[in-house]
Amino acid sequence: MLYKPRYKDMHADLWPTNYRLGMWAWLFQKVTGIEIIGYGIMHFWGISTALVGVNGQGFDWFAGVAGMTAMSAIADVVTIACIMYHTMNGLRVILMDLGIGVRSHRRIFWGLMAIAFIVWALAAYELLPLIIGRSGTI
Amino acid sequence: MASANKTAEISGTTGMRPGDWAWLLQRVTAVIIAIIIAVHLWIQHFGVPITDPVTYQEVVERLRNPLFLLLDIVFLAAGLFHAVNGLRAIFLDFGLGRRGEAALNISAVIAGIALFGFGLIILVPFLLGRWPVW
Numbered sequence: 001m002l003y004k005p006r007y008k009d010m011h012a013d014l015w016p017t018n019y020r021l022g023m024w025a026w027l028f029q030k031v032t033g034i035e036i037i038g039y040g041i042m043h044f045w046g047i048s049t050a051l052v053g054v055n056g057q058g059f060d061w062f063a064g065v066a067g068m069t070a071m072s073a074i075a076d077v078v079t080i081a082c083i084m085y086h087t088m089n090g091l092r093v094i095l096m097d098l099g100i101g102v103r104s105h106r107r108i109f110w111g112l113m114a115i116a117f118i119v120w121a122l123a124a125y126e127l128l129p130l131i132i133g134r135s136g137t138i
Numbered sequence: 139m140a141s142a143n144k145t146a147e148i149s150g151t152t153g154m155r156p157g158d159w160a161w162l163l164q165r166v167t168a169v170i171i172a173i174i175i176a177v178h179l180w181i182q183h184f185g186v187p188i189t190d191p192v193t194y195q196e197v198v199e200r201l202r203n204p205l206f207l208l209l210d211i212v213f214l215a216a217g218l219f220h221a222v223n224g225l226r227a228i229f230l231d232f233g234l235g236r237r238g239e240a241a242l243n244i245s246a247v248i249a250g251i252a253l254f255g256f257g258l259i260i261l262v263p264f265l266l267g268r269w270p271v272w
Binding site for chain 1 (some may be wrong): 165168189191193194195197198217221224225228257260
């Protein structure tokens, strides 16, 4: 009987159920980085409306109408979550590079995640008035 | 003997190759961005009542201050380096081979410089002291 390896066994290192904390942290660092780049492109696209019309008519339309929809506030809330994760995990990476707290890296990770969650929750609470009772489209 | 010399060179920046600089600058720009993004969010988005939309006039007034201009230029440069180098790191993780990595590195440098120039266009009137009047 020929042994037929399953995909799970062939790529054991890359199978998500075999990931440990550091691997998830690394993966989410990439995912949140890409999300922040996507938000940055949208943000620059939006503020570049300053070049449309005279005396910033395009900008005032964008900031006052498009920038005040529930959709853009939801994008802000998601992006602040990504920024806080990326910053706090990045801080952990720098600490590990400096050789600080390598043995307690798990506790440091969860401590930094607690800070990230608190800052995100405060920002999300501030942004709530822009989400509740507003339509999702322009 | 040669390896002993190599070990001695680890301290300081002598003998650092471009990839080592990219690694170091990724950390340096990370710290710069973390500080500037906090200032940026606080002043430009949370400093005023959040339900009031920001106006073009307010932005132009703010950019008349050379300090804010400098802050935005540093933010642009550091953010672009961090973003382009971060994407480069993601592509490198897939294993591209020597030629692929060389092409990736050249593309990253070109993209970074081009996007920096592109971003600078909007700030040129302010840099020249001829901000748009309303």
